Amino acid sequence: MKKLIMRATVAGTVAALTLGACSSNSSDGSAKGRKPYVGVILPDTTSSARWQSQDQPALAAAFQAKGVKYDIQNALGDKAKFQAIADQMLKEGVNVLVIVDLDAASGSAVLAQARQQGVATIDYDRLTLGGGADYYVSFDNVDVGELQGQGLVQCLQGVQKPVIAEVNGAPTDNNATLFAQGYNSVLSQRYTDGTFIKGPNQSIPGWDNATAGKDFEQMLTAAPNIGGVLAANDGMAQSVIAVLKKHRLNGRVPVTGQDATIVGLQSILVGDQCMTVFKDPAKEAQAGAELAIDLATGAPPTSAVAMVADTVTGKLVKSVLLTPEAIVKANVGDVIAAGAATKAQVCTPQYAAACAADGIK
Numbered sequence: 001m002k003k004l005i006m007r008a009t010v011a012g013t014v015a016a017l018t019l020g021a022c023s024s025n026s027s028d029g030s031a032k033g034r035k036p037y038v039g040v041i042l043p044d045t046t047s048s049a050r051w052q053s054q055d056q057p058a059l060a061a062a063f064q065a066k067g068v069k070y071d072i073q074n075a076l077g078d079k080a081k082f083q084a085i086a087d088q089m090l091k092e093g094v095n096v097l098v099i100v101d102l103d104a105a106s107g108s109a110v111l112a113q114a115r116q117q118g119v120a121t122i123d124y125d126r127l128t129l130g131g132g133a134d135y136y137v138s139f140d141n142v143d144v145g146e147l148q149g150q151g152l153v154q155c156l157q158g159v160q161k162p163v164i165a166e167v168n169g170a171p172t173d174n175n176a177t178l179f180a181q182g183y184n185s186v187l188s189q190r191y192t193d194g195t196f197i198k199g200p201n202q203s204i205p206g207w208d209n210a211t212a213g214k215d216f217e218q219m220l221t222a223a224p225n226i227g228g229v230l231a232a233n234d235g236m237a238q239s240v241i242a243v244l245k246k247h248r249l250n251g252r253v254p255v256t257g258q259d260a261t262i263v264g265l266q267s268i269l270v271g272d273q274c275m276t277v278f279k280d281p282a283k284e285a286q287a288g289a290e291l292a293i294d295l296a297t298g299a300p301p302t303s304a305v306a307m308v309a310d311t312v313t314g315k316l317v318k319s320v321l322l323t324p325e326a327i328v329k330a331n332v333g334d335v336i337a338a339g340a341a342t343k344a345q346v347c348t349p350q351y352a353a354a355c356a357a358d359g360i361k
Contacts, residue, residue, distance in 0.1 A: 036296035037069045038289075039089035040098040040124070041110075044077035047170075047207035048235055049261050051100070054281035054340060055125075062289030068296060077206070079106040086110040090117055096296045098122045098288060103172040104129045104312075120295040123317070124288050126175040130312035134295070135304055136319040137288040139279040141175050145182020147326040148256045151275035152228055153186060154328075155254035156196075162227025163199040164191075165219050167212055167240060169232040171203045174311075179232055179258070187230065199223050204236060213239030220247065229255045234264030234276055241272045260327050260335045262345050268329050269346075269354035278325045280338050287320045333360045 040059055042051045056072055063070040071089060075082035079102050089097060090113065097114045099121070101107025107128035114121050115132065123133040156162050164187060169176025190196035200219035204212045212231070220226055220243060231237035237257035244250040251271045257264045260278035267273035287303060294301045304318040327335060335341050347355035 035069060036096075036293065037092070037094045038063060038071075038096045038098065038292045038296050039086075039092075039094035040070065040072040040292075041082060041085050041089075041100065042072065042074045043082075043100045043102050045074060046077060046209070046235075048233060048259050049263075050259050050281055055285055058282045058285030059289055062286050063293070066289070066293050068293050075102060077102065079103070082106055083110060086113065090114060090119060094119060096120045096122065096292045098124045098292055099128070099133075100124050100126060101128045101131070104131065104174070107131050122288060122292055122295075125284065126173055127308060127310065127317065129174050129310055132310075132313065132315075133317060135291055135301070136308055136317045137284065137291060138175075138319070138321060139284065139324045140321045141178035142182040142185075144258060144277050144279065144324045145179035145184070146186055147182075147277050147324060148179065148230060148232070148258065148275070149183035149186025151277075151326050151328065152183075152230055152254060152256050153190065155256075155274035156228050159227055161194065161197055163197045163223055163225050165199045165216065165223070165226045165229045166201040167216060167219075167229060167231045167236050168201070168203040169236075170205055170207050172205075173207070176203070176207075176232060183230055183256075196228075199226055204232075207233065207236065209235045209239045212236035213243055216240045217243050220244075227253060229253060231255050231257055233258040234261040234267075234273075235259075237273055237276075238263055238267070241267060245272075260340060262341055265327070265332050265335060265341065265346050266348075266351050266354075268327065268332055269351055269358060271329075275326055275328045278327045278335050278338075278340070279322070280325075280340060282339060283322055287322060291320060329358060332358060336360065 045052050073085045082102055097119050108131040111121050111131040111133055121133045123136045125138050127136050168180055191198045202215045229240050231240050234257035237255050240255050241250055244253055254274035257273055257276040260276045264276045291301055303320045306319045306321045307316040308319045336343055
């Protein structure tokens with residue numbers, strides 16, 4: 001059983017949707033005659049390439065398709081900029097604010113400010129603990145972690161008692177907590193029965209790739225027999241792989257990832273990374289945009305059919321949770337087929353032979 005995520009019962013779903021409709025009518029500016037206007041604040045361009053290359057255009061396309069006014073900006077990892085963007089959007093009259101927080105404190109401050117002005121709020125991709133957003137749209141992040149743990153197990157089949165290093169996401173990101181909950185539910189069983197040996201374990205502030213590389217270098221120095229690495233996303237996986245290449249261990253030490261980035265897919269094709277997790281940004285953006293448009297236009301939301309616990313307030317947040325997909329060499333083409341990457345982007349001359357061998361069309 002997942003401790004932090006609960007599926008709504010049919011009765012609970014009806015209640016949640018009814019509450020959602022009431023919330024929309026009371027906080028949605030469109031009920032007061034204002035034109036629907038949605039503001040979106042993305043977090044940065046460094047923790048993952050997805051925010052600018054995938055989420056931003058997908059969200060824009062969804063709003064454009066419905067003819068809804070929108071403003072999408074990126075805080076570039078700066079809390080002051082995050083607040084300034086929120087101030088600007090609220091001043092300009094957005095009636096729905098969608099955020100990906102940088103941390104719980106700054107995210108909560110913006111959510112409280114929006115609430116005071118009667119603006120509906122959506123946490124996108126990561127839940128702002130203690131923030132009190134009206135809705136939450138994301139993938140099932142415990143499932144994401146489980147796929148990572150299961151992927152590492154598959155990649156290490158036949159290896160006797162490998163030492164596992166864990167390179168975790170930012171301690172301030174609730175998603176990182178959920179990912180770890182998922183993969184540790186898989187790995188802890190192997191640690192307990194002696195199939196795997198628990199090695200170094202480090203959380204990386206801000207999901208910073210350079211820090212991940214430096215910390216993994218120290219891990220490898222302390223435990224040179226590391227046999228597998230649970231890296232929480234593709235960016236940090238690349239930093240780990242760079243260290244492994246330096247020590248001529250790439251391809252011999254399986255490394256997980258997440259986000260199905262172009263470089264992550266390429267690393268999988270040549271065997272430097274063993275798997276990643278695909279969270280289709282188009283599906284997440286579509287779900288987030290549809291919910292935001294419902295709130296902005298005063299329509300009863302129809303998509304929030306799950307409840308996620310805010311572990312700080314103890315309250316349940318009406319949520320849309322999507323299903324992630326594990327990506328290994330055999331199904332790299334799924335990401336291209338979904339439109340999240342193109343063959344031209346993945347199968348550059350350096351990787352053309354690997355793409356051909358994998359049957360990517």
